[in-house]
Amino acid sequence: MSVSPLISAEQLQDLLRQPSLHVLLIDCRYVLTDPAAGAQAYAQGHILGAVYADLGEILSGPANQTGLGGRHPLPDPQRFAKDMAALGVSQSTLVVAYDTGESVFASRLWWLMRWIGHEAVCVLDGGLQAWLKAGGELSSQTPQPTPGALSVHQPSRPTVGFEQVLGNVSDSKLQVLDARSPDRFRGENETMDPVGGHIPGALNRHYKDNLDADGRFKTPSQLRAEFQALLGDRPAHQLVHQCGSGVSACHNLLAMEVAGLYGSALYPGSWSEWCRQPGAPIEGS
Template sequence: MSNQQQYVVSKKWLLARLYEPDLVIVDCRFQLGKPASGQEAYTESHIPRAVYVDLERDLSAPIGEHGGRHPLPDVETLAERLGRAGISRESRVVAYDDQGGAMASRLWWVLRYLGHEQAYVLEEGFSAWVRDGYPTTAEQPVVIPTTFAASPRTVMLVGVERVREVVARGGAVLIDSRDPERYRGEVEPLDRKAGHIPGAINRVWSAGRREDGTWKSPEEQRARFAELPQDGEIIVYCGSGVTATPNVLALQEAGFTNVKLYGGSWSDWISYSENPIATGEE
């Protein structure tokens, strides 16, 4: 098994390729509850040539009765928005944020879901890039819109029906990526109901990184998920389908081959009054 990261690139790697024409650098900075802050931070300063992609405006659909707090847009909408950002199927895409990789991983996941191979997350966030003296600019790049030809990998995504089947009959591992106190139902800062999907195990997404903010190696990621079957179906969720994506990335780095995202996650699950809720430790 490889101990080389497939989906995470270092600051040095990016610096060396900063001006290669097929590279699209994407700033994904976003703070929940402060929807304008990412765009403002980007306008002030960003990695040269980076374009800005917004979690709520670009990578989410409007909120409805179901689908959670950050519903995935349909494939055509996503493809159109990526093309508008200058991303085609031939682009190599490197995403970064300042939120521990959560927002960048959402873009990474969306690209993979739409059939894109060369998608990467920058090892650390924008603050680390600045701290280490790497170049920044306030200059906005000229973006030439292109066509993104999507060929969705529908097996990467599950909806509430599949999760209900797993709760009732097993057949897959459910991973809750939220903080332990939210998983246990002791606090719930964002959603109407507290707790977790019955049978889910808790693996907080931020444990995929070391203390210094760098991503753990594939070997270290394997240790986090040591008891899980390498080829068994694994369904990952969080509050709204965003912070689950770094766990999807970590599982894939660790060699798991059948990893799926429950797109609507907890906020979708609780939108159905009949769905059962568990609290405490499993």
Template sequence: MSDCLIDADALARALNAHASIVLVDCRFDLAHPNAGRQAYLAGHLPGAVYAHLDEALSGHLGPDTGRHPLPTPEAFGARCGEWGICPGVRVVAYDDAGGVYAARLWWLLRWLGHADVCVLDGGVQAWLAAGHALETQSSVPTPRSFTGTPRVDLSLGVEALQTALADRRCCLIDVRAAARYRGEVEPIDPVAGHVPGAVNHPFTHLLDERGHFLPAAALREQIESLLSGAPAETVVAMCGSGVTACHLLLAMTHAGLPGGRLYPGSWSEWIRDPTRPIA
């Protein structure tokens, strides 16, 4: 495991040693927004709090935003404080979808300068497979003070992205399913297709059959093949709404290729302006 991933047994040992850890359950289902909270109430890792993607890990929708705009630093910082997160506390995020939603929390915390955060590799399934138990009692953490300043080097807005694409200064990687990228299907957004110049690498390619991340060396080989010699710092990750794209950035960090940036608005923001090109 790397600093950004933790396995189930290592997490269990840390919890048994009473380490200063905040567990955050990030389970979610785009088609059924209440499913994650219901799953949390039915059983979650001991002491975990629940983070709803729409309510806690996203901001308010606007006429020009994507489906999951970034929360304001103030709103997200207040939420983190409610969960008991503060300097010196390690955060472990998990879900049941290969880390897709947990990676959003991982990225947001790093965006606000809280680097001590990792994702449970394999999620709830790995925890149960290792013989560890869930609990149903909702956690009531002690509120803490959390403040953070956004790191401008971790994201790229739509206008800056358009400039970088025109100047060929970035490698835009779209992690949606191949059929959505090609525009053959579009189950969520009103317009199908992809951003011209983007390359496709579905996030599922980063995982093994159990929903664990591939070994760092295998991930590095995949990502470097997309870069064609360009540095990792040129990567801009996108998806449908800026959530799954964080999964690629987590995989890059695990692979020893940090420096990639997130296009938070992603496809659902790009298509808001009909003058933007579509391929």
């Protein structure tokens, strides 16, 4: 089942009134500077029936001391599917991911589900802020999910690795798009990684530029116009998304799909991998 990448709070409320549908809400709240904060926020209050998926424990694999894979490497796909099944996801489940208002971590879950071939997944547009504004309530009850059965299918979302991005610095067959803030892209105010700057030839599209003032995604036509103004006539399948560690890059990937621009790839290791590799060229540091 293929669904739209976004769902509004009002649409979600309507879906939850239909008991025949298997809808699973997954809370993805996380704070990069305080890894325990997301689980604590979930315990204090979440959408009724939602389960929690931690970025560090479920939405990422173990970090490598060499820096390969970055701060938040992709999880093993089989392990990820097993973890999702333990939360209650089956082949027929419609997964609805949410976090606060920016949907960064929900976008990571959305991309991972698509990556393992589960197309029935969407992000709550505007996150918990939109849910509460629409009159939705929160609960502190922790559900006991019934384990599902989830298989890994042919990956439907492409990835590229360090060597491919390194080779691209000279041949420029692909366009790298960096989702970090403009100051970090320039090499300023770098607090997450040991070296500031960006991959040579990369363009910058801060993930926050995908959102309106209320935290919801801009309209498809507006997003499409903005991406095309930045990328020119380069097709989406020649685009590689990166950020600090492959998380907020998923926000740009989601925004492009909202805009109807399909086929671009994720560089999972992103800057946190790139800046730790000997000989990797750097601009802006």
